[in-house]
Amino acid sequence: MARDESTCGESPTELAPQTHLVHAGARRSAYGETSEALFLTQGFLYPNAEAAEARFKGEGPEDSFIYARYGNPTVAMFEDRIAAYEGAEAAFATASGMAAMHASMFAQVQAGDHVVASRALFGSCLYVIETLLPRFGVAVDLVDGTNLDDWAAAARAETKLFFLESPSNPTLEIIDIPAVAEIAHSVGATLVVDNVFATPMFQRPLQLGADMVMYSATKHIDGQGRCLGGVLLGDEETIRGPIETFIKHTGGAMSPFNAWVMLKGMETLELRCRAQAESAKKLADAVAAHPRVARVLYPGREDHPQHALAMRQMQAGGQVVSIEITGGRDAAFMFLNALQVIGISNNLGDAKSLVTHPATTTHQRLSPELRAELGISDGLVRLSLGLEDAGDLVNDVLRALDQAGG
Numbered sequence: 379m380a381r382d383e384s385t386c387g388e389s390p391t392e393l394a395p396q397t398h399l400v401h402a403g404a405r406r407s408a409y410g411e412t413s414e415a416l417f418l419t420q421g422f423l424y425p426n427a428e429a430a431e432a433r434f435k436g437e438g439p440e441d442s443f444i445y446a447r448y449g450n451p452t453v454a455m456f457e458d459r460i461a462a463y464e465g466a467e468a469a470f471a472t473a474s475g476m477a478a479m480h481a482s483m484f485a486q487v488q489a490g491d492h493v494v495a496s497r498a499l500f501g502s503c504l505y506v507i508e509t510l511l512p513r514f515g516v517a518v519d520l521v522d523g524t525n526l527d528d529w530a531a532a533a534r535a536e537t538k539l540f541f542l543e544s545p546s547n548p549t550l551e552i553i554d555i556p557a558v559a560e561i562a563h564s565v566g567a568t569l570v571v572d573n574v575f576a577t578p579m580f581q582r583p584l585q586l587g588a589d590m591v592m593y594s595a596t597k598h599i600d601g602q603g604r605c606l607g608g609v610l611l612g613d614e615e616t617i618r619g620p621i622e623t624f625i626k627h628t629g630g631a632m633s634p635f636n637a638w639v640m641l642k643g644m645e646t647l648e649l650r651c652r653a654q655a656e657s658a659k660k661l662a663d664a665v666a667a668h669p670r671v672a673r674v675l676y677p678g679r680e681d682h683p684q685h686a687l688a689m690r691q692m693q694a695g696g697q698v699v700s701i702e703i704t705g706g707r708d709a710a711f712m713f714l715n716a717l718q719v720i721g722i723s724n725n726l727g728d729a730k731s732l733v734t735h736p737a738t739t740t741h742q743r744l745s746p747e748l749r750a751e752l753g754i755s756d757g758l759v760r761l762s763l764g765l766e767d768a769g770d771l772v773n774d775v776l777r778a779l780d781q782a783g784g
């Protein structure tokens with residue numbers, strides 16, 4: 379590739395996504411390093427007072443920085459790389475997925491506005507919407523995300539934002555993103571999609587009609603269980619406007635070190651996600667007929683109630699499989715405790731396979747009624763497939779199911 383290696387190496391857009399994962403956004407120092415440099419610096423020096431003044435007026439040279447809470451070269455490499463991969467005009471990286479989600483709300487609404495969200499959300503996202511927004515005078519409606527009539531009925535003139543997660547955690551429900559986007563746009567609202575479970579590899583919400591996408595980069599983007607991170611992607615005007623202004627003044631910036639880890643993670647994102655999704659499909663197929671399994675939830679299987687919709691908007695079924703074990707909480711605990719390869723954790727998207735019992739951990743805060751409504755039974759377990767040998771994972775799960783009580 380012939381290009382000026384000393385400056386910001388913007389990849390031509392016609393390249394395949396995997397090439398963007400390796401090259402996009404690279405900024406090389408005078409040393410021409412092959413691996414992206416870690417600019418572990420808070421501040422930046424100006425050649426003279428006039429240059430400092432110009433930088434603060436936004437009239438500095440292109441690709442120049444002021445302070446790491448506003449931006450940093452390593453963080454900018456990560457932002458440009460994921461924006462190129464996602465096909466978004468712009469990205470702003472944050473300290474965690476929740477910093478991104480929080481900014482997507484608080485940078486865009488004010489008292490008197492209205493927000494509509496699907497009920498089956500990651501717990502902290504639900505807290506921000508259900509508990510925090512109303513404290514600041516924002517009205518909120520939570521709907522059954524799979525029911526388009528619910529979305530349409532909730533939308534009104536004051537509605538500023540729609541927020542959804544698909545597939546949802548932990549029951550892997552699929553929400554029709556193009557249809558919800560259309561309803562949002564009919565009242566002039568913006569649709570934000572939490573795309574963590576689907577990953578940027580398997581689902582492109584912006585191309586499906588959403589206006590903004592958020593990731594917890596903590597999950598598959600790092601992919602190896604090391605750093606927290608998040609990112610918001612969307613159009614240049616919104617990301618460089620209200621989103622950047624909000625995050626740079628409220629302090630949710632991504633650390634340059636974490637950005638460097640995420641950059642390295644992105645190089646292998648497709649390889650990892652593909653392998654994990656293959657293992658997930660194998661596992662889902664292998665356990666479906668087991669006598670201890672009441673139902674297996676995997677969007678990539680034909681028995682998933684929304685399989686057709688999943689395959690319309692996703693490239694694969696994803697890396698997470700949920701299983702409902704007969705025998706309730708006791709059987710689920712026996713299953714978790716019998717696993718030898720797969721670790722018990724609330725996390726996901728790691729190279730290590732992890733299992734969660736949502737009813738007693740991530741979703742224990744919810745009332746039993748709401749858990750029942752969301753399909754989070756006491757026998758439900760969520761498996762995040764890692765990079766171990768698929769046969770070892772299937773054997774581990776089958777053996778633990780055999781031991782999960784009678």
Ligand SMILES: *Cc1c(COP(=O)(O)O)cnc(C)c1O
Nearest residue numbers: 474475476500572574594596607
């Ligand atoms: C983990 C997660 C988040 C929050 O991300 P953090 O990086 O932990 O702040 C939000 N949504 C979903 C679906 C997640 O899995």
